[in-house]
Amino acid sequence: MTSSELPLALVTGATGYVGGRLVPRLIEAGYRVRVLVRSPLKLRDVPWAPDVEVATGDLDDPATLVDAFDGVGVLYYLVHSMGRPGHFREQEGQAARNVAAAAASAGVDRIVYLGGLHPAEGRLSEHLESRKLVGDILIASGVPTVALQAGVIIGSGSTSFEMVRHLTEVLPYMPAPRWVRNKIQPIAIRDVLYYLVHAASVPADVNRTFDIGGPDVLRYGQMMNGYALEAGLKQRPIASLPVMTPWLASQWVNLVTPIPRSLAVPIIASLQFDCVAHEDDIRELIPDPDGGLTPYRRSVRLALGRMKSGQVETSWQNAVVQGAASDPLPSDPEWAGHTVFLDTKRRVTTAPSDALWSVIEGIGGENGWYSFPVAWAARGWMDKLVGGVGLRRGRRSQTELHTGDALDFWRVETIERGSLLRLRAEMKVPGLAWLEMRSTPAANGEGSFYDQRAVFFPRGLGGRLYWFAILPFHGVIFNGMANRITATAEKAAQAQGNGAPATAK
Incomplete structure (x- = not known):
């Protein structure tokens, strides 16, 4: 399919961590891109803003979605309500139903959704339950949906990665709850974006979830010490404390890192479960990127901005890989990135x-x-x-x-x-x-x-x-x-x- 034949792509959550990095890659792939935002002012400093259509709307208000969805071929659903006051599971479910109805009414050909890896059976945290709920609603919408399910995303600005960064850098010794021994399959942000771009062009009859993850399955403690080695720090002794509840652990994270408590609580609650891929069916539709999926340690180096022609960046002005998915964006939260x-x-x-x-x-x-x-x-x-x-x-x-x-x-x-x-x-x-x-x-x-x-x-x-x-x-x-x-x-x-x-x- 030539670039002139590619459908109009609508990105929701374009001011978020993943959406803000996906938009320029869609443009590079030849898509016309429209973004849906509650306030266009949030895009004033974003470098790709002049290259997209901007629609103003709110997923909680179905009336504002009609014009935004008009003429759209592929819809990217990249929003979540975690961190907003109230019960975000109910909020996310209603927003997903509004989007599903608007997409079906507008004749959208494809929905691409990014959710979270979770155990196949058993009780889930509110965060993972809400992610699963949204995927179920979109798959049942009548619009063919690819629901990608990712674990911890490694990249500067990702909430999960920033938690690893700040905990590891601040604490020379880490008392931690038992979930530090749980298994996690992290994935580099560049690989997430690769899957998102290519998911728009899978066959029209595909309507299901796909687990995606990097090549390494690690324990959370191993992730921390892998980060320490790449950041030039000593490995951290980690003590697993059975008495530390998710609520207590979130208070501890809020105390020693700049991660807001409203984000720390649901994320830590989700870490009580092993989050690894149960299948790799995505490879039948989307081949691995050139060079393969990014190993964890290399993804950390990229997130730290320490890979450019094999050299460590020395200037604080350009201590990132220019043009890479790991680059900071003006829309990233204030607590993301290096402590400066x-x-x-x-x-x-x-x-x-x-x-x-x-x-x-x-x-x-x-x-x-x-x-x-x-x-x-x-x-x-x-x-x-x-x-x-x-x-x-x-x-x-x-x-x-x-x-x-x-x-x-x-x-x-x-x-x-x-x-x-x-x-x-x-x-x-x-x-x-x-x-x-x-x-x-x-x-x-x-x-x-x-x-x-x-x-x-x-x-x-x-x-x-x-x-x-x-x-x-x-x-x-x-x-x-x-x-x-x-x-x-x-x-x-x-x-x-x-x-x-x-x-x-």
């Missing part, structure tokens, strides 16, 4: 931008760091004692810097001459650190702005404790640094205006 600590300063100065830049580019070495030299020297001595590079490297030139230059215990990662200097820390720290300085001319041409930003990606609990331990000194050192740099630039500009040679002392 920032210290930002801005100063307005009468010095012109070029004078300010001269001071920035001359930083370090003999000129020092413009704030408490004894503190910087002490930090250098401490670094030397633990096997680091210390401050003695200095700089190659007192006036110019180039990308890759060593600068005391930093390295020049990016330089945009006249405007931006970004340094990557090479001292021994429990994480990754950068220092960024920027000079921007004022809009009226008089003076300039100095922006300074320290960025720290902590590694494990030690990284977090390190940041909070030095936080009291930031107000003194980084404030003083910003004040002295701008004052030096103003003094140099005045000296130059008086005919004296400019200096960055």
